[in-house]
Amino acid sequence: MYRTPGLGRTLRAAALTQLFHQGLVADQGGLAVPVPAAGGTGGGTPAGVDGLSKAVYGQLVRAGSRPRPWAHWVDHERRQAVPVVRGGLAAAGWVDPGPWPDGLPVRGATTVSVSPPDRQTVRVRNRQVRRAMRGEIATADLSWELAALVALGAAGGVITLISARERRTWPERIAELTRIAGPAALALARSR
Numbered sequence: 244m245y246r247t248p249g250l251g252r253t254l255r256a257a258a259l260t261q262l263f264h265q266g267l268v269a270d271q272g273g274l275a276v277p278v279p280a281a282g283g284t285g286g287g288t289p290a291g292v293d294g295l296s297k298a299v300y301g302q303l304v305r306a307g308s309r310p311r312p313w314a315h316w317v318d319h320e321r322r323q324a325v326p327v328v329r330g331g332l333a334a335a336g337w338v339d340p341g342p343w344p345d346g347l348p349v350r351g352a353t354t355v356s357v358s359p360p361d362r363q364t365v366r367v368r369n370r371q372v373r374r375a376m377r378g379e380i381a382t383a384d385l386s387w388e389l390a391a392l393v394a395l396g397a398a399g400g401v402i403t404l405i406s407a408r409e410r411r412t413w414p415e416r417i418a419e420l421t422r423i424a425g426p427a428a429l430a431l432a433r434s435r
Contacts, residue, residue, distance in 0.1 A: 247399065247400055247401050247402070248400070249399050249400055249435075250324075250325055250399065250401070251321030251322050251323070251324040251325050252317050252318060252321045252324075252399065252431060252434070253395055253396075253398070253399025253400075253401060253431065254295060254321075254324040254325065254328050255295070255299060255316065255317050255318075255319070255320075255321055255324050255427075256317045256395055256398070256399070256427040256428055256430065256431040257391065257395050257427075258292075258293070258295045258296040258298075258299040258324075259275065259299060259313065259316055259317065259426075259427035260387075260391045260395065260424055260425055260427045260428055261292060261293075261296050262289070262292070262296055262299065262300055262303075263425045263426065263427060264387050264388075264391075264425065265289070265291075265292070266278060267289050267292075267300055268300070268303060270313070270425075270426045271310065273312055273313070273426070274310035274311060274312055274313075275303060275310065275311065275312070275313050275315075275316050275426070275427075276303075276310045277300060277303040277304050293328070293331055294327050294328075294330075294331045295324055295327045295328050295331070298323075298327065299316065302316070302319060302320070303316065312430070313426045313427050313429070313430035314430040314433070314434055316427070317427060317430050317431050317434070318434075337361075368392070369403075369404065371389060372389070372392050372393055372396065372404055372405070373409075375389050375390065375392075375393050375420065376393045376397075376405065376409060376413050376416055376417065376420070377413060377416070378413075378416050382419065382423070385420070385423065387423060387424065387425075390420040390421075390423040390424050391420075391423075391424040391425075391428060392404065393405065393416075393417060393420045393424075394417065394420045394421035394423070394424040394428040394432065395424065395428055395431065397409075397410050397417045397421075397432070398421065398428060398431040398432035398435050399431060400435070405417075418432075
C-alpha cells in the first residue's frame, strides 16, 4: 500500500457514507444528524456495521442536540481511524499486517506493511472501480458502494484506486459518482 496522507479522513468519510446509505445518518441542511438505530444493540449501537462506523455513529449520537457539518465529522479524530480499520481488517482475515519486506518502512509511512491474502479479490474490485469511473457501467446499474469507492478513492488521494491522471481524465464522472455517494463524499471532495 502506498502512503496516503488523507487516509484517516477518507476512512471516516467512508464510515459516514455507509451510515448514510443504511439510513443511520441523515443530512439536514448540510448537517449530519444521527437516526436512531433500529435493530441495534444496547445503547442504540447500529448492528451490521464495522468498528469505525460504530465509533463514528456513537460520536454523532453523543453530540446530540449539536449537529455539525459533514466536514467536521470527516475530520474528527481522523488519526484513530487507520488503526481501527487496520485492526478490524486483520481480525477478519482480510489483510495481513506485518513487517516491511526489507525491514525498513517507506519514509513517512507506518512501521508495518499491509497485504491482502486474497489479491485476486482486490484485482477484481480495482477493475470494477476503473470500469465505473470510465462510465463502462451505467449509472443506473451502479451500487452506491461502487460509486462510493470511486468518489472516496479520488477525493482521498488513494492512488491504488484512482491515480492523479485518472482524476484529471474523468472529473465529470467522478463528480457524478460523488453525488451518488452522498454528503460525506462531497465534504471530503470539497476539502481536497
